[in-house]
Amino acid sequence: MKNKSYEIFEHTADIGVRVKGKDLQDLFKNAGLAIFQISSRKQFTRNKAHADIPIKLSANNLEELFVNWLNELLSLSSAKGLIFHNIKINKLEDNALEALAIGSDINNYKVNTEIKAATFHELKITQNEADWQAEVILDV
Amino acid sequence: MSEINLEKIDDYRWRIPKSYKPGMRVPGIIYADEKLLKDIRQDKAMEQVANVAFLPGIVKASLAMPDIHWGYGPCIGAVFATDPEEGGVITPGGVGFDINCGVRLLKTNLQYEDMKDKLKELTYALFSDVPSGVGSKGDIRVSAKEEKEILVKGSQWAVEKGYGTQEDLDCTEENGAIQGADPQAVSERAYERGKAQSGTLGSGNHFLEVQVIDQLYDRDACDELNLNLGQVMVMIHSGSRGFGYQVCEDYTRNMVHCLAKYNINVPDRQLASAPVNSPEGKNYLGAMKCAANYAWANRQCLMHLTRMAFERIFNRSWQKLGMFLIYDVAHNIAKIEKHMLDGKEKTLCVHRKGATRALPPGHPALPQRYRKLGQPVIIPGDMGRNSYLLVGQEGAAETFYSACHGAGRLKSRTASARSVNLDSLLKELESRGIIVKASGRSTIVEEAPQAYKDVNQVVDVVHNAGLAKRVCRMRPVGVIKG
Numbered sequence: 001m002k003n004k005s006y007e008i009f010e011h012t013a014d015i016g017v018r019v020k021g022k023d024l025q026d027l028f029k030n031a032g033l034a035i036f037q038i039s040s041r042k043q044f045t046r047n048k049a050h051a052d053i054p055i056k057l058s059a060n061n062l063e064e065l066f067v068n069w070l071n072e073l074l075s076l077s078s079a080k081g082l083i084f085h086n087i088k089i090n091k092l093e094d095n096a097l098e099a100l101a102i103g104s105d106i107n108n109y110k111v112n113t114e115i116k117a118a119t120f121h122e123l124k125i126t127q128n129e130a131d132w133q134a135e136v137i138l139d140v
Numbered sequence: 141m142s143e144i145n146l147e148k149i150d151d152y153r154w155r156i157p158k159s160y161k162p163g164m165r166v167p168g169i170i171y172a173d174e175k176l177l178k179d180i181r182q183d184k185a186m187e188q189v190a191n192v193a194f195l196p197g198i199v200k201a202s203l204a205m206p207d208i209h210w211g212y213g214p215c216i217g218a219v220f221a222t223d224p225e226e227g228g229v230i231t232p233g234g235v236g237f238d239i240n241c242g243v244r245l246l247k248t249n250l251q252y253e254d255m256k257d258k259l260k261e262l263t264y265a266l267f268s269d270v271p272s273g274v275g276s277k278g279d280i281r282v283s284a285k286e287e288k289e290i291l292v293k294g295s296q297w298a299v300e301k302g303y304g305t306q307e308d309l310d311c312t313e314e315n316g317a318i319q320g321a322d323p324q325a326v327s328e329r330a331y332e333r334g335k336a337q338s339g340t341l342g343s344g345n346h347f348l349e350v351q352v353i354d355q356l357y358d359r360d361a362c363d364e365l366n367l368n369l370g371q372v373m374v375m376i377h378s379g380s381r382g383f384g385y386q387v388c389e390d391y392t393r394n395m396v397h398c399l400a401k402y403n404i405n406v407p408d409r410q411l412a413s414a415p416v417n418s419p420e421g422k423n424y425l426g427a428m429k430c431a432a433n434y435a436w437a438n439r440q441c442l443m444h445l446t447r448m449a450f451e452r453i454f455n456r457s458w459q460k461l462g463m464f465l466i467y468d469v470a471h472n473i474a475k476i477e478k479h480m481l482d483g484k485e486k487t488l489c490v491h492r493k494g495a496t497r498a499l500p501p502g503h504p505a506l507p508q509r510y511r512k513l514g515q516p517v518i519i520p521g522d523m524g525r526n527s528y529l530l531v532g533q534e535g536a537a538e539t540f541y542s543a544c545h546g547a548g549r550l551k552s553r554t555a556s557a558r559s560v561n562l563d564s565l566l567k568e569l570e571s572r573g574i575i576v577k578a579s580g581r582s583t584i585v586e587e588a589p590q591a592y593k594d595v596n597q598v599v600d601v602v603h604n605a606g607l608a609k610r611v612c613r614m615r616p617v618g619v620i621k622g
Contacts, residue, residue: 008554010552010554010555011210011552012183012185012209012210012549012550012551012552013209013210013211013216013549013552014211014212014553015552015553015554060396060397063409064393064396068393071389071393075329075333075385075386075389078333078382078385078386079329079332079333079382110580111580112580112582112583113343113344113553113580113582114342114343114344114622116237116238116385117237117385117388117389119212119213119410120212120392120396120408120409120410120412121211121212121213121408121409121410122408123409137212139212139236139237140344140553
């Protein structure tokens with residue numbers, strides 16, 4: 001299923017991603033899902049088991065929280081061998097987040113790109129009249 | 141597109157004056173010729189050279205090598221040094237996520253003409269024996285206790301396991317183990333991410349290539365290294381894998397808070413930093429060194445797997461095949477080094493992010509075998525053109541003994557993937573005698589030669605600016621990509 005809530009913009013060495021969400025929670029959810037939709041595609045059903053990973057984060061401000069969130073997902077994905085295909089944001093404030101990341105075995109996926117991390121470089125989070133938008137550069 | 145008014149110092153050096161941005165403590169200097177400069181202006185890399193000049197304690201200048209391109213925090217190709225005694229800082233962004241990403245070059249005594257019939261078989265054997273691809277896991281399994289040993293011992297650990305010799309260590313920067321690694325400064329998550337990835341190549345721009353020497357530049361240096369036209373070489377490019385990414389992420393997260401704590405004013409939070417002598421700075425350095433040692437052990441394991449694949453195909457021991465390491469260099473690292481500054485010896489924290497150390501002949505940090513010649517500097521190019529072997533020169537004193545690290549990207553991965561047709565690229569490479577094997581089809585188009593600057597131009601600048609001297613040039617014949 002293609003998530004239409006993001007698009008890729010040009011960066012010489014890395015990947016820039018522009019994400020939209022109807023509210024802040026939606027923005028965090030869409031950004032989290034986008035990094036896995038960019039890097040992997042479901043190809044097999046070798047292991048049907050799902051893993052629900054609770055995530056609790058705090059930060060000094062919203063931008064830090066956003067970068068920490070994406071990096072936590074990438075880090076957990078690599079450490080646990082999971083691709084996250086669903087996310088439930090349970091609580092979101094400017095400096096705290098509680099969520100559930102739902103993943104399945106990485107061996108069910110063809111992973112095309114290794115995203116090393118999300119960066120602070122040229123990070124933008126903006127609230128528009130009708131929605132929220134974030135731009136983030138991912139190190140690949 | 142950058143509109144910075146550069147001051148021309150000479151044909152290969154361009155200055156961004158300190159007055160360009162209020163807050164710059166030193167000027168920026170970019171090593172490039174006019175042709176490369178046109179490409180460099182296309183993205184935001186020059187702005188990043190100026191941003192680095194904001195870092196507290198930075199000395200002399202924020203430098204950029206000719207393979208400069210847009211990164212995050214500092215540009216790729218960045219070299220800068222800070223003085224810890226003057227409040228100088230260390231920044232994880234100045235090393236990058238792939239800590240001690242680097243490259244090693246080994247020679248063989250095979251001539252291309254004598255082995256080309258076996259090239260395909262060899263390339264396929266290397267692809268099958270050397271784990272590659274995203275999150276690839278290796279056959280070289282390590283226990284939790286061993287992982288901690290790797291972080292301190294680096295390549296020495298691999299040699300003790302039988303994956304190489306003492307001579308390999310002698311031919312590795314820092315002998316394959318930088319002193320001062322602190323496993324206590326590493327998070328549990330980093331251990332978790334690193335445990336299954338020893339002896340794996342990874343993906344993206346990482347590669348293993350069988351190459352052939354196609355041009356000799358310095359006959360004396362080639363004689364000393366026993367290198368001839370047509371000789372088969374192997375180049376390995378990899379880093380610290382998930383372990384290093386996690387160390388960088390942990391400490392960037394931590395050091396963002398240090399900006400306010402230590403009153404550090406930088407235009408980009410990816411330059412998050414802390415004084416080298418602060419607890420946060422010391423912890424990062426201790427953890428970064430662990431990742432650096434992990435990477436050296438990794439490249440040592442990859443070389444071992446390569447030697448074993450050659451043994452299998454040619455039915456001779458790797459020693460009989462003359463597969464000796466020329467050198468291994470780190471190109472993403474921060475190190476405490478001694479340098480002359482205004483006539484005085486200073487202990488500085490030198491950051492090289494996409495830059496290679498290039499020690500001149502006679503430097504005391506060189507192993508005896510390279511004292512007379514200077515440090516081998518290994519510059520990989522793209523999969524369709526060339527790679528180089530150079531040696532450091534005294535002229536590199538002005539760059540804290542540093543040179544470039546590669547060709548440098550020209551096009552984004554998405555632009556490259558859009559403009560390159562995989563089948564025609566593979567056909568074209570094959571018609572030029574280059575066999576490519578990759579885990580992912582997308583890697584090949586993203587890493588196509590067109591995505592890179594011409595390494596020949598980049599190396600010309602390094603050579604002509606007197607930073608490092610060309611020894612010989614290789615062309616790829618067998619390419620393994622992640």
